Amino acid sequence: MALSPEAITNFESYPSKVQKLLASALELTTRNLDYKYGSADPANGGMDCSGFVYYVLKQNGVAAYIPADCKDQYTWLRSAGTFEPVVSGKDDSFELNKLQPGDLLFWSGPYSTERDPPITEAMIYLGREKRTGARVMVGASDGRSYQSQQRFGVSVFEFKMPQTENSKANEGQECLRFIGYGHIPFLNE
Secondary structure, three states: OOOOHHHEOOHHHOOHHHHHHHHHHHHHOOOOOEEOOOOOOHHHOEEOHHHHHHHHHHHOOOOOOOOOOHHHHHHHHHHHOOEEEOOOOOOOOHHHOOOOOOOEEEEEOOOOOOOOOOOOEEEEEEEEEOOOOOEEEEEEEEEEEEOOEEEEEEEEEEOOOOOOOOOHHHOOOOOOEEEEEEOOOOOOO
């Protein structure tokens, strides 16, 4: 079950480049693509999170240079000065006030990594779903959920802050932590 652009609140009022980018990202969710580590090409039958972001941005000619790895995509937006860090774990934090459709979302964890910076996941923010008002994102994952169902591969997912309370079962393991979001340079012009 794919989400159409019409199911996103105020999609028609998004800047045209954002509409085009998100429509092409949503089209990929209709192809039954798996999560495939190291892939940035739907012809391989799947993609990983950073490969999905790379492919969608490249296909839409959004920027002259787009890194292929999520830690480098994070660094790209940090150095462009368009990154908004989020320290809070609350869905209603003021730190999310500048979040815009088309922004890239970044996480660290849940596994330890030698990456510097330790960014392990990236997605594209879609906005809010009309029917539920919930924030939604698009990308490739190996187990995030949408409408209370776990999904694997290229799909739409709910964008919620990772819950860290009552994580006694996960003691000793690093939790998935939302780091922040970044506006893609020149996308909203």
